[in-house]
Amino acid sequence: MQQLLSPHEPHPLEAHNSAGTSDFVVICEHAGRLIPGALGDLGLDASELTRHIAWDIGAREIAMALADRLDAPLFMQRYSRLVCDCNRRPDVDSFMPVISESTEIPGNMNVSADARAARVTEIFNPFHDHVSAELDKRRAADRRTLLVTIHSFTPVYKGVERPWEIGVLYNRDKTLSPAMLELLRAKTDHVVGDNQPYAVGDETDYAIPVHGEARGLPCVEIEIRNDLTTGDAQAEYWSALLADMLTRAAKGL
Numbered sequence: 001m002q003q004l005l006s007p008h009e010p011h012p013l014e015a016h017n018s019a020g021t022s023d024f025v026v027i028c029e030h031a032g033r034l035i036p037g038a039l040g041d042l043g044l045d046a047s048e049l050t051r052h053i054a055w056d057i058g059a060r061e062i063a064m065a066l067a068d069r070l071d072a073p074l075f076m077q078r079y080s081r082l083v084c085d086c087n088r089r090p091d092v093d094s095f096m097p098v099i100s101e102s103t104e105i106p107g108n109m110n111v112s113a114d115a116r117a118a119r120v121t122e123i124f125n126p127f128h129d130h131v132s133a134e135l136d137k138r139r140a141a142d143r144r145t146l147l148v149t150i151h152s153f154t155p156v157y158k159g160v161e162r163p164w165e166i167g168v169l170y171n172r173d174k175t176l177s178p179a180m181l182e183l184l185r186a187k188t189d190h191v192v193g194d195n196q197p198y199a200v201g202d203e204t205d206y207a208i209p210v211h212g213e214a215r216g217l218p219c220v221e222i223e224i225r226n227d228l229t230t231g232d233a234q235a236e237y238w239s240a241l242l243a244d245m246l247t248r249a250a251k252g253l
């Protein structure tokens with residue numbers, strides 16, 4: 001097996017507030033934009049590596065502030081979604097995209113099966129195995145768990161503007177997600193997307209279907225438009241709003 005990460009490179013998982021006592025568990029799969037040294041810059045200009053195609057801008061700061069407010073454990077992933085998208089199953093094409101939005105990713109073209117497998121075994125698996133183990137522990141201890149994933153999205157995708165400021169994304173969950181949608185619409189003036197800019201699906205997501213739905217946990221994916229996610233004030237604003245809405249939604253379940 002080919003080695004991808006060298007010993008000095010960080011583990012893909014960044015855990016925050018692991019001992020948190022909340023019923024909520026927060027996941028942020030697109031928190032980071034590191035690229036293993038062995039992959040260089042994936043053949044991309046530096047300007048591409050700070051765009052939304054590389055990571056979810058502002059999501060890490062919002063997720064950290066939210067976890068602090070809820071006293072929830074938070075699991076973040078450090079490597080760029082261009083290396084491997086930890087919110088995809090490894091068997092789908094977009095796990096290791098050859099094109100993202102309209103940008104070709106040279107470092108993802110003609111990748112050998114071994115090199116692809118190394119991205120799964122050294123980044124995807126260690127991240128998700130840790131999350132699974134933590135959720136197993138909670139289940140064994142009979143702890144209630146509600147799963148929240150935090151993402152951000154670009155205001156313009158392939159030339160099309162997106163009006164939503166925040167989106168509530170879901171698929172099989174019939175409890176937490178509808179409650180969050182209703183609360184955000186009733187209690188805020190935001191333009192709230194109902195499964196917009198995308199819906200949760202088995203091909204286009206991983207954490208919600210696998211860690212949430214398959215375990216029968218109430219779960220919701222939150223997407224915030226990334227022109228509203230940068231800076232401390234924004235992290236404070238969204239984390240306060242989401243902590244309030246999630247706490248209210250959980251009470252009603």
Ligand SMILES: [Zn+2]
Binds near residue numbers: 150
């Ligand atoms: Zn994302």
